[in-house]
Amino acid sequence: MDIDKAISALNNPARRQILIWLKDRSNFPPALPEHADLAGVCVGYIQEKSGLSQSTISTYMNALKGAGLVLSERHGQWTFYRRNEEVIAQTLKKLSEDLQ
Amino acid sequence: MDIDKAISALNNPARRQILIWLKDRSNFPPALPEHADLAGVCVGYIQEKSGLSQSTISTYMNALKGAGLVLSERHGQWTFYRRNEEVIAQTLKKLSEDLQ
DNA sequence: GCGCTATATCGCGATATCTCGATATATGGA
DNA sequence: TCCATATATCGAGATATCGCGATATAGCGC
Structure with a gap:
């Protein structure tokens, strides 16, 4: 974990x-039937919800992933x-322990 | 509070x-006798401890102040x-409530 | 293979941050 | 007043981030 x-x-x-948003799956359109059992939300739904471009969201999700915050x-x-x-x-927790 | x-x-x-460092006054040299009753640490001590330039520290302390994190x-x-x-x-607290 | 869809990567101009040295300002003392 | 000290502000080059459109890649179905 790289703070x-x-x-x-x-x-x-x-x-x-x-x-x-990812705290609650219902912030996004329902999953396709064939994806019903999968955890997570696809990039397209996140892009749509955010209003940002596809490339931006892809990059952002990769940044969050690089930080370990998403899988x-x-x-x-x-x-x-x-x-x-x-x-x-x-x-x-680490932020709080360090700063508090 | 602007998150x-x-x-x-x-x-x-x-x-x-x-x-x-500011959590513990003893991270810095002792205050001058005439400042013994004052709260806080002077810019020079922080600069010395950090090894960064005087102007950088002055700017940084102003940024922390602008965020409300220091007085x-x-x-x-x-x-x-x-x-x-x-x-x-x-x-x-706000960060935790939002993200957790 | 071809075409379609979903996502990732590239390249870019705009803007912000980093950190510095130089300079300005404020204060206190001789 | 003049000087020394402490801090703030200015200006700048280097680097990073923002968010986009264009393009590349990967997977699916025909």
Whole structure:
């Protein structure tokens, strides 16, 4: 867990908002039937919700992933991103312990 | 409390380290006798400890102040900076509530 | 193979941050 | 007043981030 990379990833309102949206699957359109059992949300849904461009969201999701804050899984043509609760919790804990 | 400005201020290892050092006055040389009763640490001590330039530290302390994370008080030629515990706590709390 | 869809990567101009040295300002003392 | 000290501000080059459109890649179905 690289606290520096994590804070850097969090230092952007759109990326923070994505993490917040990902807390609740119902912030996005329902999954396709064939994806019903998969965790996470595909890039397209996140892009649509955010209003940012596809390339921007892809880059942002990769930044969040690089910081460990999300996990990704490829299924066919889709990449599903979901929160990495452990790393998110660790990051917030470390920040609090350091600064508080 | 502007969470965006706060995270931005925290998105720098040197500024985070300064906040950590400021938790304990003994991280710095003892205050001059005439300042013994004042809260906070002068810019020069912080500069010395950090190894960064005087102008950089002055700018950094101003950024931390702009984010509300520190308070400053001028006494004669010296500016004393100290942590703003309330805002630091609020910031960490808001971050946790939003993201956790 | 071809075409379609989903995602990733590239290249870019705009803007922000980093950190510095030089300079300005403020204060206190001789 | 003049000088020394402490801090703030200015200006700049280097680097990073932002967000885009264009293009590349990967997987699926025919």
